[in-house]
Amino acid sequence: MKIFKPGKFAFNTALVISSISGIIIALTLAAGAHPDYWWLSMVATLILFFSVYVVIMRALDRYFYGNLRIIYRNILLLKSPQSSVIEKKIPDHEVLPEINRMLIEWDQGKKEEIDHLKELEIYRKEFLGNVSHELKTPIFTIQGYIHTLLDGGIEDHEINLLYLQKAAKGIDRLISIVDDLESISKLEAGELILEHRTFDLTELVAEVFESIEMRAREMEIELALENPDERHYVYADKERVRQVFVNLLVNSIKYGKKGGTTRVIITDGADLVNVEVTDTGIGVEPQHVSRLFERFFRVDKSRSREQGGTGLGLAIVKHIIEAHGQRIAVESEFGSGTRFSFTLKKSK
Ligand code: ADP
Numbered sequence: 001m002k003i004f005k006p007g008k009f010a011f012n013t014a015l016v017i018s019s020i021s022g023i024i025i026a027l028t029l030a031a032g033a034h035p036d037y038w039w040l041s042m043v044a045t046l047i048l049f050f051s052v053y054v055v056i057m058r059a060l061d062r063y064f065y066g067n068l069r070i071i072y073r074n075i076l077l078l079k080s081p082q083s084s085v086i087e088k089k090i091p092d093h094e095v096l097p098e099i100n101r102m103l104i105e106w107d108q109g110k111k112e113e114i115d116h117l118k119e120l121e122i123y124r125k126e127f128l129g130n131v132s133h134e135l136k137t138p139i140f141t142i143q144g145y146i147h148t149l150l151d152g153g154i155e156d157h158e159i160n161l162l163y164l165q166k167a168a169k170g171i172d173r174l175i176s177i178v179d180d181l182e183s184i185s186k187l188e189a190g191e192l193i194l195e196h197r198t199f200d201l202t203e204l205v206a207e208v209f210e211s212i213e214m215r216a217r218e219m220e221i222e223l224a225l226e227n228p229d230e231r232h233y234v235y236a237d238k239e240r241v242r243q244v245f246v247n248l249l250v251n252s253i254k255y256g257k258k259g260g261t262t263r264v265i266i267t268d269g270a271d272l273v274n275v276e277v278t279d280t281g282i283g284v285e286p287q288h289v290s291r292l293f294e295r296f297f298r299v300d301k302s303r304s305r306e307q308g309g310t311g312l313g314l315a316i317v318k319h320i321i322e323a324h325g326q327r328i329a330v331e332s333e334f335g336s337g338t339r340f341s342f343t344l345k346k347s348k
Contacts, residue, residue: 006064010056018049065092068099075102130296134177134310142170173308180312183243184295187319194237194323198347201232201241201273205264208245215253221279222261223249232266232273233347240320241344245277247313248340252279254307255338272326272343279339284332292330293318 022045029041072095079102090098145167154160186192202225209223216223234241245264252262260280267274284292284299291297295315298304304311321328321342328342 006057006060010053010060013056014049014053017052018045021045021048061092065095068095072099072102075099075106079106127295130311131181134296135174137305138170138173138177142167142174145170176308177310180310180316183316184312184319187316187323192240192323194240196235196237198233198235199238201234201266201275201344202228202230204238204242205245205266208242208249212246212249212253215250216262219253219256219260220258221253221256224261224263226263226265230266232268234273234344235347236324236344237320240323244317244320244342247317248277251313252277252281252338254309255279255303256281260337268346269343271346273346274341274343276339276341278337280337283334283336283338285334286332289330289332293328 022041025044026038026041145163149160149163149167153163205225206228209225213223249262249264256262256279262277262279265276265278288297288299293314296311297314298309298311317340318328324344326343326345328340330338330340332338
């Protein structure tokens, strides 16, 4: 492709126009028999050459830079369509490099956006696969019991009540999966609006202890709160924080050892309250620890399902803590126990 060079074009045009005009002037002066016609025609030709050259260069400059500035302005508008764009005052010779820089930056941004969309697509597929897998197990169980009952089992007094109870348990499990899925999708879509208020964390832990006391007793696990008389006021969404404690404490029972202890330690910092939930359970092997907060991750799938786990509990916990602008950490010693620690904002 031939590249248009404005300087060369102006030079050639000026040369042609001034040469033709010079010849005409020379001929006119010669016809009038003027003695200095040679010098005069030379001077007139040179003046004409420079004038035409300058005029053409200026016209071309105005035309090109005018159009380049329109492109520059449109790129700025595309980058931020809502805001009224304040065009940077830049000299003409910087317009083209600036457009170039913006296009490279834009291209980079688009690539990152595409990578992010690809990641989301992979996540969506994985999530759907996991969800259908999770739902299938209880659905097939319920289906099995119902069909057995319909095929005559209903008349068998030895199994009818038992199978109905098992089917009902399957339905409870389906409900807990759907509840967890609803929570996680709301949390991940950022739809969850936290209702912050001031409350006493000690009181909340005592309430949660009470609600899971039966389960703990079944596993002969002691639930202990250190310094139960101390008050620790935090500014957070009480119901969501309750969910955090329920998930962590129920896990400490599910993955606990008979006769063990689950301890909650709350300590006040300058602006934050630190919470530790420690158990003396089965612990987690080091290679799995970093994956515990991933949705649907379970170290031992069958133990988790047996215990009614959905594999979403810790992912929900992490989302809730992060929605509060805080962090949660986990440490574990395989065979000895696990410690979760997180912070919450202290009430002023
Ligand atoms: P689940 O519904 O399977 O309990 P979670 O997200 O709550 O799902 O936990 C994910 C996995 O992390 C569990 O399946 C279990 O393997 C492990 N885990 C969670 N809490 C503990 C704990 N306190 N002690 C040992 N392992 C744990």
